[in-house]
Amino acid sequence: MTTLNRFFPKVDRQIPYEGKDSKNPLSFRYYDKNRNVGNKTMGELLRFSVAYWHTFMGTGSDMFGGPNFKREWHKASNPIDRARDTMEAAFEFFQKLGVEYYCFHDRDIAPEGQTFVQSCRNLETVVEFAKSLQKETGIKVLWGTANLFSSPIYSQGAATSPDARVMAHAAAQVKNAIDATKELGGENYVFWGGREGYETLLNTDMKKEQEQMARFLHMAVDYKHKIGFDGQFLIEPKPAEPTKHQYDFDAASALYFLKEHDLLDHFKLNIEANHATLAGHTFEHELAVASAAGKLGSVDANRGDTMLGWDTDQFPVDIYSTTVAMMIILNQGGLGKGGLNFDAKVRRSSTDPTDLFHAHIGGMDAFARGLLIARRIIDDSALSGFIDKRYDSYRSGIGATIMSGRVGLEEIEKWVIGAESPVLQSGRQEMLENILNSYLT
Ligand code: XLS
Numbered sequence: 001m002t003t004l005n006r007f008f009p010k011v012d013r014q015i016p017y018e019g020k021d022s023k024n025p026l027s028f029r030y031y032d033k034n035r036n037v038g039n040k041t042m043g044e045l046l047r048f049s050v051a052y053w054h055t056f057m058g059t060g061s062d063m064f065g066g067p068n069f070k071r072e073w074h075k076a077s078n079p080i081d082r083a084r085d086t087m088e089a090a091f092e093f094f095q096k097l098g099v100e101y102y103c104f105h106d107r108d109i110a111p112e113g114q115t116f117v118q119s120c121r122n123l124e125t126v127v128e129f130a131k132s133l134q135k136e137t138g139i140k141v142l143w144g145t146a147n148l149f150s151s152p153i154y155s156q157g158a159a160t161s162p163d164a165r166v167m168a169h170a171a172a173q174v175k176n177a178i179d180a181t182k183e184l185g186g187e188n189y190v191f192w193g194g195r196e197g198y199e200t201l202l203n204t205d206m207k208k209e210q211e212q213m214a215r216f217l218h219m220a221v222d223y224k225h226k227i228g229f230d231g232q233f234l235i236e237p238k239p240a241e242p243t244k245h246q247y248d249f250d251a252a253s254a255l256y257f258l259k260e261h262d263l264l265d266h267f268k269l270n271i272e273a274n275h276a277t278l279a280g281h282t283f284e285h286e287l288a289v290a291s292a293a294g295k296l297g298s299v300d301a302n303r304g305d306t307m308l309g310w311d312t313d314q315f316p317v318d319i320y321s322t323t324v325a326m327m328i329i330l331n332q333g334g335l336g337k338g339g340l341n342f343d344a345k346v347r348r349s350s351t352d353p354t355d356l357f358h359a360h361i362g363g364m365d366a367f368a369r370g371l372l373i374a375r376r377i378i379d380d381s382a383l384s385g386f387i388d389k390r391y392d393s394y395r396s397g398i399g400a401t402i403m404s405g406r407v408g409l410e411e412i413e414k415w416v417i418g419a420e421s422p423v424l425q426s427g428r429q430e431m432l433e434n435i436l437n438s439y440l441t
């Protein structure tokens with residue numbers, strides 16, 4: 001590419017893998033893309049993706065202060081020129097980092113116009129440009145989505161707005177975002193309903209709003225089939241923020257909603273670490289709930305802060321957490337079309353564009369390391385052996401009889417009367433924690 005050193009001149013080559021003893025901060029210590037882990041490469045298993053909104057559109061602003069980052073790619077005065085510069089910066093970054101995927105919202109990559117039609121035109125223009133850069137570099141879209149939360153019209157909901165004209169607007173916007181994702185060969189399409197919830201029940205008909213959301217998603221499914229988009233649809237749960245209560249609160253409530261409205265066959269879930277903790281769960285709990293339902297489709301890899309109660313979207317660094325996450329992912333045979341998308345942003349004080357590299361390198365290494373450790377734990381049956389054994393009593397005798405469905409409460413009562421009282425085996429939590437820790441070298 002001609003623009004290779006335009007926006008990140010301080011990183012003048014692709015980030016190399018140098019191994020765990022490297023002292024070079026701009027190198028990978030664990031992520032070695034072509035290394036085989038089992039029968040796949042690290043790159044194939046991890047499928048890292050950069051989040052366009054945080055990394056290229058993030059300004060460092062927060063509730064108490066405005067834009068803080070002075071990005072070269074945001075300097076052009078014309079919005080379309082700015083969008084093109086941003087796209088070039090993005091592709092320079094992807095190539096130098098060595099990732100194959102990115103995720104975007106319609107309004108990240110293209111500016112909103114004065115009218116709906118103008119916004120659609122802007123999107124088409126930028127999509128054409130992105131398409132040419134993708135072709136040139138081989139970089140792909142993990143997922144696209146529509147921003148149904150920033151515009152003032154969505155302040156009382158998009159699909160769940162009390163105003164049908166707003167729901168119509170959201171539907172038309174989603175149609176265009178799906179078109180854009182298809183045009184760019186996106187492998188998934190995400191629905192995250194930041195405004196699909198309520199602020200107060202005093203003005204809200206929850207049943208009606210959820211029916212609207214279901215109708216909305218059904219229309220999206222119909223459209224997907226109509227245009228032959230073969231990407232996977234994903235719902236991204238989050239309990240709150242910006243609304244007080246979001247309908248897709250967590251994995252379990254999203255799954256119930258999908259089932260209730262006959263949508264389960266058409267969706268999987270995109271689980272975000274920080275959303276899990278906001279819902280009062282752990283990241284691994286949400287992964288496990290989704291995976292148990294056969295619905296773990298993709299992951300927004302980030303972390304929250306235990307001292308702060310909001311979606312801080314920090315880069316993942318905790319090896320314990322990435323290890324357990326990768327165990328769940330490996331145990332279900334990988335993420336399929338999904339991947340690990342860094343829905344994460346550098347802190348307001350990390351003002352140098354090079355910090356974007358440090359952040360992603362850290363996240364990628366944390367997951368690569370988690371992957372290696374998880375693979376060893378699984379190969380050694382270090383934990384699974386114990387878990388298997390813990391349920392032994394269901395493999396034969398009364399356990400197998402109960403699970404076969406051939407007996408009811410009366411037959412079981414007879415068995416209990418004739419049997420000895422059960423002596424429980426230890427759950428051995430501390431021993432298992434020690435085993436896990438012994439792998440974290
Ligand atoms: C916000 C969400 C958002 C989605 C995409 O909290 O994580 O970034 O991933 O709309």
Ligand code: NI
Pocket residue numbers: 192236272300343
């Ligand atoms: Ni997210």
Ligand code: NI
Pocket residue numbers: 272274275311313343
């Ligand atoms: Ni989030």
